[in-house]
Amino acid sequence: MKTVFAYILFSFVVISSQAELPQQSNIVEKSVIVDNVAFIKIGTYRGTTDDGTEYQKSYFYPRYSPKISWFDSRSTCESFGFELTTLETYEEMQIVFNLADNYLKTLIDIGIFVDAMTLTLKSTTDWYWAKTGKKLSFALPWIPGEPNNSQNANEACLQFGKRTGSAVTGFNDVPCTSTAYTFLCQKIEFSIPLKIEETI
Ligand SMILES: [Ca+2]
Numbered sequence: 061m062k063t064v065f066a067y068i069l070f071s072f073v074v075i076s077s078q079a080e081l082p083q084q085s086n087i088v089e090k091s092v093i094v095d096n097v098a099f100i101k102i103g104t105y106r107g108t109t110d111d112g113t114e115y116q117k118s119y120f121y122p123r124y125s126p127k128i129s130w131f132d133s134r135s136t137c138e139s140f141g142f143e144l145t146t147l148e149t150y151e152e153m154q155i156v157f158n159l160a161d162n163y164l165k166t167l168i169d170i171g172i173f174v175d176a177m178t179l180t181l182k183s184t185t186d187w188y189w190a191k192t193g194k195k196l197s198f199a200l201p202w203i204p205g206e207p208n209n210s211q212n213a214n215e216a217c218l219q220f221g222k223r224t225g226s227a228v229t230g231f232n233d234v235p236c237t238s239t240a241y242t243f244l245c246q247k248i249e250f251s252i253p254l255k256i257e258e259t260i
Pocket residue numbers: 206207208209210215232233234
């Protein structure tokens with residue numbers, strides 16, 4: 061694992077698109093997957109939080125899918141200038157699930173950490189974004205049988221994915237120290253410059 065991780069550090073290149081985003085929300089900007097890069101930009105999304113704040117995000121997936129803890133997932137994203145992905149709205153969650161389906165078909169069975177955790181190890185109902193402390197603003201679609209807080213009752217972090225053979229993407233509560241999952245990073249901008257059209 062350390063070798064894979066070191067290689068990611070060594071070979072880090074981010075593909076960025078210079079294309080201008082469409083003005084409508086909900087539009088996903090496709091990107092090209094190129095060999096020999098550590099992170100793959102799988103899409104960009106522009107939306108509005110439940111309190112009305114506009115934001116724009118790009119999502120970056122680690123090409124070699126290292127399986128590391130939730131804590132290491134956060135710090136890895138941060139070491140590259142990213143954050144572990146948050147999902148501001150149910151709509152954004154659906155977009156990210158679709159991106160994962162489109163680009164990560166062979167990987168989604170692994171499960172992907174996002175930034176959410178419970179405040180107490182035993183809670184399986186109240187989930188918060190670690191970055192902001194805000195409670196998740198929508199009802200989570202769980203993988204059938206989840207959340208079950210099953211592993212010694214310390215499943216305090218959140219990942220999404222599919223069970224093998226299932227077509228349904230959903231969430232699962234897992235131990236934050238588990239190294240069975242990989243992760244998705246985001247780059248977020250909350251202040252989107254207004255585009256002002258000139259008039260004659
Ligand atoms: Ca679980």
